[in-house]
Amino acid sequence: MEATARAHTNIALIKYWGKRDEKLFLPMNSSLSITLDRFYTTTKVAFDSALKADVFFLNGKPAIDAETTKISRFMDKIRAFAGEKRYAYIESQNEVPIAAGLASSASGMAALAAAAVKALGIEVDGRTLSILARQGSGSACRSIYGGFVEWQKGEKADGSDSHAVPLLSEDDWDLSILSCLVESKQKKVSSREGMKRTVSTSPFYKAWLETVETDLAAAKSAIAARDFTMLGRVLEANALKMHATTISANPPFLYWQSATLDVMQEVALLRERGIEAYFTIDAGPNVKVLCERKDEETVYHALSAIPSVREVLVCHPGPGIQYGPF
Numbered sequence: 001m002e003a004t005a006r007a008h009t010n011i012a013l014i015k016y017w018g019k020r021d022e023k024l025f026l027p028m029n030s031s032l033s034i035t036l037d038r039f040y041t042t043t044k045v046a047f048d049s050a051l052k053a054d055v056f057f058l059n060g061k062p063a064i065d066a067e068t069t070k071i072s073r074f075m076d077k078i079r080a081f082a083g084e085k086r087y088a089y090i091e092s093q094n095e096v097p098i099a100a101g102l103a104s105s106a107s108g109m110a111a112l113a114a115a116a117v118k119a120l121g122i123e124v125d126g127r128t129l130s131i132l133a134r135q136g137s138g139s140a141c142r143s144i145y146g147g148f149v150e151w152q153k154g155e156k157a158d159g160s161d162s163h164a165v166p167l168l169s170e171d172d173w174d175l176s177i178l179s180c181l182v183e184s185k186q187k188k189v190s191s192r193e194g195m196k197r198t199v200s201t202s203p204f205y206k207a208w209l210e211t212v213e214t215d216l217a218a219a220k221s222a223i224a225a226r227d228f229t230m231l232g233r234v235l236e237a238n239a240l241k242m243h244a245t246t247i248s249a250n251p252p253f254l255y256w257q258s259a260t261l262d263v264m265q266e267v268a269l270l271r272e273r274g275i276e277a278y279f280t281i282d283a284g285p286n287v288k289v290l291c292e293r294k295d296e297e298t299v300y301h302a303l304s305a306i307p308s309v310r311e312v313l314v315c316h317p318g319p320g321i322q323y324g325p326f
C-alpha cells in the first residue's frame, strides 16, 4: 500500500489573500495562478498498521517535530476522508530551493494529498483532490492542475465548492517566469499570519475585496485572448494592492527589501524600452517577473545585472499532478 506523486509549485497572478474560514482554509476571494515547470515536490506515502504515528522524512532526513506535526495533522484529514486508521511512512523530496522564495508548502501539500489517496487505492477526481490539498495549504489546491489555474472561492460553509479548475494548459501559452532572489534580512511574517492580520486590521482590506474579483475577470479574459499586456497590467496592479493591505495593517508590515524595489524599477525601465515585463510579489522580498518567451533572454540579462539580485531562476508553465514511479 504505497504510492508516489509529484506536484509543482505555482505562482499566484491574482492573489489568495484572506480566509473566511481558518479551519477549512476557505478564502475570502477567488485567485488565479500559473504552475511552474522547474520546481516541484515528490512524495511517497506507505500506510503501515505497525506504525504508532506518522513518520516523515524531508529531503532525505527525519523532519523536525514542527514539520511532522503539520504533516500528521493534514494526514488526519486524509484519514478522515478515507475512513482509514493506519499511520503512514512519508518521504518528501523538494526540488524547490528553500531560498527560492517559492512556497514549497503548495507543492508539498498537493503531492502529499495525491500520494496518500493513491496509496489507499482510492480513485478521486481533480475537484476532490483539490479540496483535500486545500486543507493542507490554500494555494496547494491550485497545484493539482498545470498551466493557468483558477481557485474558485465557493460559497458553501463546508467548502465543497471551493476548489481549483484548470483554465489553460501549460502548453498553450509560452510565457517565462523569472524568479529574482534577493537577500532577506528580517524574519518574515508568514502568509498565514500576514493575511490574518490584514483581514482583521487593514482599512484597505475592504477595497481589496471590492476590486479583486474584477481583476480576476480581467486576467481570465486576457488568458483566453492570449493578451499579455492586459494580463501583465492586471497581475502587477493586483500584487501591489495586496501589499497595500500589509502596509496599512496594524501593526503594519512590509514584505519588501530595497532589492525588491530595485527589481520593480528595472521592470519599469524595461517597459520604457519597449520590452514587456510585469512583476508580482508574494509574502516575501523576492520578485517574480513575467514576460513572453521571445523576451526571456533580454529580461534575464537585465534582471541579472541588478547588483542586489542574488540569482534569477527561469521557469515556464508546468504540469499538474503526476504519479510515479519516477
Ligand SMILES: O=C(O)C[C@@](O)(CF)CCOP(=O)(O)OP(=O)(O)O
Pocket: 011, 012, 014, 015, 016, 017, 025, 031, 103, 105, 136, 137, 138, 139, 140, 191, 192, 282, 283, 284
Ligand atoms: O499564493 C497566493 O495566492 C498568494 C500568497 O502566496 C501571497 F503571499 C498567499 C499564499 O498563502 P498560503 O501559503 O497558501 O496560505 P495558507 O492557506 O494559510 O497555507
